[in-house]
Amino acid sequence: MLLREFLPGDQEAFCSLQQDQDVGQFMDWLPRTREQAEAAFLDALEQQLMPIRRRFFYAVEVDSIVAGSVGFTLLSGDSADCGWFFRKNFWGKGIGTMAxxxxxxxAFAKGISKLKASARSQNIxxxxxxxxxxFQRxxxxxxxxxxxxxxxxxx
Structure with missing residues (x-):
């Protein structure tokens, strides 16, 4: 498993992940339309070029396949909000925990002292x-x- 920045060639994998109904059932902002997914992908690429970056989104690659996405967004001070989502065929295999x-x-290496996260109650x-x-509940x-x-x- 590899955690890496998104690359331009990841657009199709990124968009299909964001449009996936199975993934979207646990996210308030998913599934997205193709246009919304493409805009989010371009934002992920643009963030990599920002001199002062606020959002860090990473592809989770397993056997050369984009299995999911993880990332964090800086909040005030040295805290950040983070999240993750993965393709259904990678659920229950430990990929999420590793990523x-x-x-x-x-995040901690970048100086973040507090990471916040949330999940729907039914997203065991x-x-x-x-x-x-x-993470502490x-x-x-x-x-x-x-x-x-x-x-x-x-x-």
């Missing part, structure tokens, strides 16, 4: 990924479970 663990490591897979990757509201991970300095 999110790498995402957390990347994402809830388990968050817990396995060190903060509570539940309006059908969503909220989490945070704190970067504790090593002693």
């Amino acid at each position: 999110v663990a790498l995402l957390v490591e990347d 897979g994402s809830i388990r990924v968050a817990e396995k990757c060190g 903060l509570g539940e509201k309006n059908g969503r479970v909220f989490f945070e991970a704190i970067n504790s300095p090593k002693m």
Whole structure:
């Protein structure tokens, strides 16, 4: 498994992932139309070129296939909101846990001290990924479970 920046050649894989009904059932903003997915893809590429970057979106590659996407968006101070989603045929195989663990490591290496995440209450897979990757459950509201991970300095 590889976590990497999106490349121009990933557009079709990115768009099909964002248009997928199975993936969209757990996301408030998915599935997207083709136009919306293409705009999001261009934004992901443009973010890579920004001198001061706010959003970090990564392709999760498994056996040369874009299996999903993980990323974070900087908030105020040194905190960020993060998220992840994967193609259905990669669910339940540990890919999400590995990818999110790498995402957390990347965010903390970039100076983020607090990562926030949430998942729909019925999205047991994402809830388990968050817990396995060190996120602490903060509570539940309006059908969503909220989490945070704190970067504790090593002693």
